[in-house]
Ligand SMILES: Nc1ncnc2c1ncn2[C@@H]1O[C@H](COP(=O)(O)OP(=O)(O)O)[C@@H](O)[C@H]1O
């Protein structure tokens with residue numbers, strides 16, 4: 293999985309590319325946590341535009357990111373989740389407390 | 398129900414094989430002319446079952462995982478994922494949403510996803526012997542579908 297990040301005006305954006313499964317999860321959560329610890333952002337955006345597949349391992353990644361952001365009193369937003377990703381996210385009930393948006397820019 | 402096609406593969410419990418296993422299942426299911434959503438559901442369910450064998454059945458060793466697929470003449474796909482690892486002590490508890498023995502690396506949603514993305518889910522397990530997960534999904538007949 294390819295991960296790109298950008299930190300600007302308090303906002304950390306993380307673009308994920310590839311398939312987010314258990315095999316990829318360790319590296320992804322490691323990178324996200326390192327970036328959060330370094331930048332101490334007030335908001336974090338996970339952009340799923342490049343994610344073709346996600347399973348329940350991705351739920352754990354999102355929850356960990358959410359907890360980390362909450363410790364900083366920050367917010368988390370999930371962007372551009374595909375239908376398959378949304379179906380998995382819906383199972384988790386994550387949408388009730390994490391913002392999700394589709395931006396087709 | 399008659400079996401019209403089958404596949405059997407065996408893989409070592411390496412996490413690189415998670416993607417391989419769900420892709421093979423999707424390719425095998427392709428002959429049923431599934432919708433994109435059906436393919437997504439099948440890939441997700443297979444990924445969950447295979448990941449469980451990799452993570453939970455063989456936590457500190459590389460073990461054997463068998464994946465078998467069957468297609469029945471009523472457009473039903475069956476996938477069986479079997480391991481010979483640790484096994485599950487309390488299956489009912491393991492299948493509860495959010496139950497996990499994997500700490501915060503895991504979400505505990507694997508079985509819940511398999512159950513709701515497939516029509517049928519059967520889990521057989523014995524501690525110290527291994528686990529067999531059998532899933533079935535009947536795919537929609539679409540006009541012009543040939544088998
Ligand atoms: N193949 C298996 N071998 C041993 N234990 C398993 C297996 N599959 C599932 N389990 C047990 O069932 C629990 C729930 O599984 P699941 O719903 O997939 O959640 P998760 O994988 O996130 O823990 C696991 O935490 C594990 O204890």
Ligand SMILES: [Mg+2]
Nearest residue numbers: 445449507508
């Ligand atoms: Mg699981």
